[in-house]
Amino acid sequence: MKGDTYVFNRTSFRDPLTGVELIRLTDNKAIYDRPYFTTTQFTRDGRYTIFVSDFTKTSVVKNPNAPAIGKVGFGELFLLELETGKALQLTQGEAVKMGHGAHGMIAPDGKTVYYYSNEELKETDVRTLESKVLMHIPNTYNFHSLSMTDDCRYVAFSLVEELPLLTAGFSAPLSEAAPGARERFFKRPGSLVLRYDRKKKSCEAIYGGHERITHVGLAPGEGDRLLFCNDGPWHLVQRMWTVDALTDEVKPLFLQQKYLEQIGHEFFTPSGRIGAQYSFRYRADMPFFQHADIFMDFDGKNQERFYYPYDRPGHISVAVNERQGIGDTCMLSENQPDSRRYLSLIHYDSQGHRAEPYLLCAHDTSGKKSAHVHPVFTPDGSHILFSSDKEGLLNIYMVEADWSKARRTI
Structure with missing residues (x-):
């Protein structure tokens, strides 16, 4: 019930390769889904995070046949105290979507949480547990990418029209792409970037178009600078874009060479720079062979590239x-067959322009899109949270960012 506190039976074990301690924060009795790795998901002091789970069996889906409702699972929203493992149930009878990142977010000040449920964007007060509807969003739209400014004034997200997909049923279970991704890209659904102003209690469209717009992010320090992507096959789409809400200027952040470059998983760093993952090839009929993480200012200037010795991780985030x-893959040699089993601590060498991976521990997730690792640092950079279904169900794990135990070789 809303307001109940649960204490999970946390399990601690050591990685057999590095000896670093891992803690399973949840109990492997249900699905426990964290927000997407670019979504605000910690309080500033690092004490709390959030997750969505169905273990209470109280979630209610009002229209299970709606076009954009999805079939990956739904749950209630919980506040998790990392030190004690106590989980406070924040909602009752909601249907917060799970799978590839839960549709929830916590404000940096820890006072409120935000989530999309049953055609409503809602806010819940963490202290009083009172909920209110911010706006109605028809479930003919797919909801994406909650983001918030550090001052907790603005909330941003994107909406994408749901389309029938003829090819979705032919997707491979372990594919990195969403089912029917190429078909959706070619159909060019209508999309909107929206920004809700908590001070004015109003919402406005910042940008829109006939591309699948996702990965909306607000610059940490201000609400007028936003980042978004035109989603689709990375080598076909001009992906990274910025928008200035004051001037309505929309610009490509990084001009890609079609077919030859791919860049994505864009995010704001703690200081307000933009990071992303990059790959290059000389010809369209060859595999990508150069891989890097790229960081640049909002206007695209002062770009830094850090090249990996081999393949790059699938998802990365940075410490303060x-x-x-931190990455969800660690390739330490050219022909390493099991690199996707491991988390990598990454050192960015400015002198040599290198991204140097260190093997931290095994995450051993299945690789399903609904069980992506999505590792993130806690606000002080001391620990890492990640997801894995290696014990059967999707659970949340925590590991110390211990460079002294991370390895350069296997």
Whole structure:
């Protein structure tokens, strides 16, 4: 019930390769889904995060046949205290979508949470547990990418029209792409970037078009600078864009060479720079062979590239110092067959322009899109949260960012 506190039976074990301690924060009795890795998901002091789960069996889906409702699972929203493992149930009878990142977010000040449920964008007060509807959003739209400014004034997200997809049923279970991704890209659905102003209690469209717009992010320090992507096959789409809400200027952040370059998983760093993952090839009929993480200012200037010795991780995020990263893959040699099993601590070497991976531990997730690892640092950079279904169900794990135990070789 809303307001109930649960204490999970946390399990601690050591990685057999590095000896680093891992803690399973949840109990492997249900699905426990964290927000997407670019979504605001910690309080500033690092004490709390949120997750969505169906273990209470109280979630209610009002229209299970709606076009954009999805079939990956729904749950209630919980506040998790990392030190104690106590989980406070924040909602009752909601249907917060799970799978590839839960549709929830916590404000940096820890006072409120935000989530999309049953055609409504809602806010819940963490102290009183009172909920209110911010706006109605028809479930003919797919909802994406909650983001918030550090001052907690603005909330941003995107909406994408749902389309029938003839090819979705032919997608491979472990594919990195969403089912029917190429078909959706070619159909060019209508999309909107929206920004809700908590001070004015109003919402406005910042941008829109006939592309699948996702990965909306607000610059941490202000609400007028936004980042978004035109989603689709990375080598076909001009993906990274910025928009200035004051002037309505919309610009490509990084001009890609079609077919030859791919760049994506864009995000704001703690200081307000933009990071992304990059790959290059000389010809369209060859595999991508150069891989890097790229960081640049909002206007695209002062670009830094850090090249990996081999393949790059599938998802990365950076610590508060922005010279350390965490990735969901660790390739330490050219022909390493099991690189996708491991988390990598990444050192960004400015002198040599290198991204240097260190193997931290195994995550051993299945690789399903609904069980992506999506590792993130806690606000102080001391620990890492990640997801894995290695014990059967999707659980949340925590590991110390211990460079002294991370390895350069296997």
